[in-house]
Amino acid sequence: MSNDSLDPRVNRxxxxxAGEVVKVEEGENWNVYEVFHQEKRGAHHEHVGxxxxxxxxxxxxxxxxxxxxxxxxVNLWVVRSADILAFDVEDEDMFANNMEKTYRDASGFKVxxxxxxxxxxx
Amino acid sequence: xxxxxxxxxxxIKMADDELIQxxxxxEWTGLGPVMEEDIAFxxxxxxxxxxxxxxxxxxxxxxxxxxxxxxxxxxPEKEFKSAHLVEMPNGxxxxxxxxxxxxxxxxxxxxxxxxxxxxxxxxxxxxxxxxELKYHTLHANAWLMQLSKAGEESYHRMQQSLxxxxxxxxxxxxxxxxxxxxLIADKVYPGEKELFHRWMDRIYPLxxxxxxxxxxxxxxTPVYGGRQGFHTEHLQPLLKEMSEVFNLDAEASW
Amino acid sequence: MYGGGYIFxxxxxxxxREEEQHDExxxxxxxxxxxxxxxxxxxGDWMPAxxxxxxxxxxxxxxxxxxxxxxxxxxxxxxxxxxKRKLALIAKVQDEIGHGxxxxxxxxxxxxxxxxxxxxxLSGKSKYSNVFNYPAETWADVAVIGFLIDAAAxxxxxxxxxxxxxxxxxxxxxxxxxxxxHLKQGHDAFIELATGTPAQKAMLQxxxxxxxxxxxxxxxxxxxxxxxxxxxxxxxxxxxSNDDMRNQFLESYVPKIRELGxxxxxxxxxxxxxxxxxxxxxxxxxxxxxxxxxxxxxxxxRLQVRKWAEEQGRWVRKALMRxxxxxxxxxx
Numbered sequence: 001m002s003n004d005s006l007d008p009r010v011n012r013x014x015x016x017x018a019g020e021v022v023k024v025e026e027g028e029n030w031n032v033y034e035v036f037h038q039e040k041r042g043a044h045h046e047h048v049g050x051x052x053x054x055x056x057x058x059x060x061x062x063x064x065x066x067x068x069x070x071x072x073x074v075n076l077w078v079v080r081s082a083d084i085l086a087f088d089v090e091d092e093d094m095f096a097n098n099m100e101k102t103y104r105d106a107s108g109f110k111v112x113x114x115x116x117x118x119x120x121x122x
Numbered sequence: 123x124x125x126x127x128x129x130x131x132x133x134i135k136m137a138d139d140e141l142i143q144x145x146x147x148x149e150w151t152g153l154g155p156v157m158e159e160d161i162a163f164x165x166x167x168x169x170x171x172x173x174x175x176x177x178x179x180x181x182x183x184x185x186x187x188x189x190x191x192x193x194x195x196x197x198p199e200k201e202f203k204s205a206h207l208v209e210m211p212n213g214x215x216x217x218x219x220x221x222x223x224x225x226x227x228x229x230x231x232x233x234x235x236x237x238x239x240x241x242x243x244x245x246x247x248x249x250x251x252x253x254e255l256k257y258h259t260l261h262a263n264a265w266l267m268q269l270s271k272a273g274e275e276s277y278h279r280m281q282q283s284l285x286x287x288x289x290x291x292x293x294x295x296x297x298x299x300x301x302x303x304x305l306i307a308d309k310v311y312p313g314e315k316e317l318f319h320r321w322m323d324r325i326y327p328l329x330x331x332x333x334x335x336x337x338x339x340x341x342x343t344p345v346y347g348g349r350q351g352f353h354t355e356h357l358q359p360l361l362k363e364m365s366e367v368f369n370l371d372a373e374a375s376w
Numbered sequence: 377m378y379g380g381g382y383i384f385x386x387x388x389x390x391x392x393r394e395e396e397q398h399d400e401x402x403x404x405x406x407x408x409x410x411x412x413x414x415x416x417x418x419x420g421d422w423m424p425a426x427x428x429x430x431x432x433x434x435x436x437x438x439x440x441x442x443x444x445x446x447x448x449x450x451x452x453x454x455x456x457x458x459x460k461r462k463l464a465l466i467a468k469v470q471d472e473i474g475h476g477x478x479x480x481x482x483x484x485x486x487x488x489x490x491x492x493x494x495x496x497x498l499s500g501k502s503k504y505s506n507v508f509n510y511p512a513e514t515w516a517d518v519a520v521i522g523f524l525i526d527a528a529a530x531x532x533x534x535x536x537x538x539x540x541x542x543x544x545x546x547x548x549x550x551x552x553x554x555x556x557x558h559l560k561q562g563h564d565a566f567i568e569l570a571t572g573t574p575a576q577k578a579m580l581q582x583x584x585x586x587x588x589x590x591x592x593x594x595x596x597x598x599x600x601x602x603x604x605x606x607x608x609x610x611x612x613x614x615x616x617s618n619d620d621m622r623n624q625f626l627e628s629y630v631p632k633i634r635e636l637g638x639x640x641x642x643x644x645x646x647x648x649x650x651x652x653x654x655x656x657x658x659x660x661x662x663x664x665x666x667x668x669x670x671x672x673x674x675x676x677x678r679l680q681v682r683k684w685a686e687e688q689g690r691w692v693r694k695a696l697m698r699x700x701x702x703x704x705x706x707x708x
């Protein structure tokens with residue numbers, strides 16, 4: 001068909017017929033890679049999202065522009081989403097008592113109190 | 123004393139290539155084969171147009187040339203010095219990728235050579251664009267390798283695109299006879315012939331690695347003419363678009 | 377770019393109650409309690425089927441709006457005047473594709489693949505924001521879209537970013553950050569024309585006149601006409617009523633338009649100082665539904681161009697497919 005678009009870019013394309021059926025096959029957008037972004041040297045890499053890519057090399061090439069075209073960045077990691085292992089949400093209760101175990105925490109030890117008590121007792 | 127006319131000629135050649143190539147690449151923005159690649163290719167289109175802008179600014183600021191916007195967008199076709207390679211319509215993605223591969227390596231080689239230029243603005247600019255060009259060539263190499271090894275159709279498309287673009291790409295190295303020897307003597311840059319050889323040395327092993335066959339040099343005639351103001355039929359329509367809004371009122375601020 | 381004017385699937389009340397009974401009541405209570413406390417729901421969490429369905433629909437329409445939204449503005453990429461405007465426009469259209477990418481990923485975490493969503497867009501089954509079915513006729517349209525439609529989108533997206541679904545909120549956080557650049561560059565181009573030559577002003581006024589109704593449509597039908605489910609509000613899927621968002625937009629932006637000496641094509645448009653609400657002539661809602669159902673000036677072209685892009689890219693994608701590789705949806 002001859003295009004009659006306001007977009008000269010579109011007028012250079014050979015568009016198909018209106019109503020034409022176009023279907024994308026499952027898997028055509030490749031695999032999913034999680035992206036981790038390091039803002040400055042010495043900082044942790046932080047998860048920022050994911051990209052669809054056919055392999056790790058292109059995942060990294062894509063991640064660079066999708067996740068580091070504006071913000072400060074010194075490095076990126078990509079990891080296939082299928083290789084991420086995580087706890088089930090139902091297992092959240094395994095972490096429930098963390099905050100109570102004060103023997104693991106500096107705040108759990110009242111050193112000054114004891115020193116003051118000792119000093120007063122003298 | 124530097125030969126300003128010769129340097130201006132070189133700047134305009136480089137800038138016009140980047141401006142037109144950037145516009146061609148920007149035609150893919152929103153229409154790429156997959157969103158991630160759309161984004162990457164668009165960034166590189168922006169970079170190209172940005173490099174052109176930087177070069178026109180050097181012309182304006184260091185060589186008393188015209189206003190960059192007016193010069194880039196309102197010049198008659200005859201005064202453009204772009205090579206035919208960058209003027210060609212995008213075609214299919216294989217053509218665009220192969221052009222990107224050949225053009226960006228040529229660009230990278232050119233800027234690398236400018237790191238030692240006697241013309242200081244070139245030295246500064248080459249330092250500034252180094253990282254961008256590293257990404258552009260990394261991107262181009264990744265696609266070249268992958269698509270050349272991804273089955274018969276894909277391989278044939280890449281080979282066909284190489285056949286279609288190679289003589290055009292060789293045309294990037296068209297010297298301007300009246301300025302070339304002065305630029306080399308003044309150590310502004312090493313000259314087109316030298317750059318062409320460096321470019322061949324760079325792309326040849328990559329093409330071999332991708333199992334692609336470089337067309338026989340004996341049968342290739344580099345497509346020249348762009349540097350002298352002779353252009354393909356595709357340039358004028360694009361220039362008309364680029365100037366359309368400005369031309370509504372060239373004195374107004376947009 | 378853009379949210380707004382979503383067509384939520386209005387679940388019929390009976391069906392919803394039945395689904396709730398299917399969904400285990402204890403889990404439902406815990407889920408609703410989590411949301412009430414302001415906690416986020418994450419991909420692996422238990423969630424009611426209706427919540428999943430409505431979220432996929434919402435995020436998917438949002439994603440489609442981004443990649444279709446790239447087309448009207450892309451119209452002016454090769455023609456944008458001068459380096460700064462040109463680079464900003466390409467970067468903005470690129471961002472829209474980037475937003476689409478983020479949003480499709482967020483929707484995928486709910487279990488619908490990107491390919492399935494693209495297919496629903498191409499077949500017309502899934503909708504996108506009506507506003508992109510109008511043509512960008514002049515350069516001034518780019519300024520109006522960049523300033524006002526992005527502003528409208530920000531109102532909508534800032535609200536949605538406080539919603540309950542973690543991946544959608546995270547995507548929106550990044551999107552809103554980039555939208556502030558879109559709005560600023562649009563405002564800048566708008567001011568340039570509004571303060572320019574008489575011809576530039578006239579061009580801008582013409583664009584404003586043409587875009588005003590689509591902008592009023594943008595937030596969707598009036599509250600009195602759309603029986604949006606209380607459930608969707610309670611679940612923090614829908615974050616604000618259409619009328620509230622429209623009012624917020626008018627409150628913020630009508631003064632910014634008028635301060636530049638531009639007018640809006642609605643004589644009834646004024647703020648009621650007593651109620652604090654803006655009053656306006658109802659836009660033509662029949663037109664709104666006609667455009668949603670394919671009758672807008674650009675519906676056919678937008679989908680044809682999108683189909684062209686998918687067809688053109690097919691060989692590239694297929695060449696690098698690895699069908700036997702272990703695959704997974706995005707994890708977060």
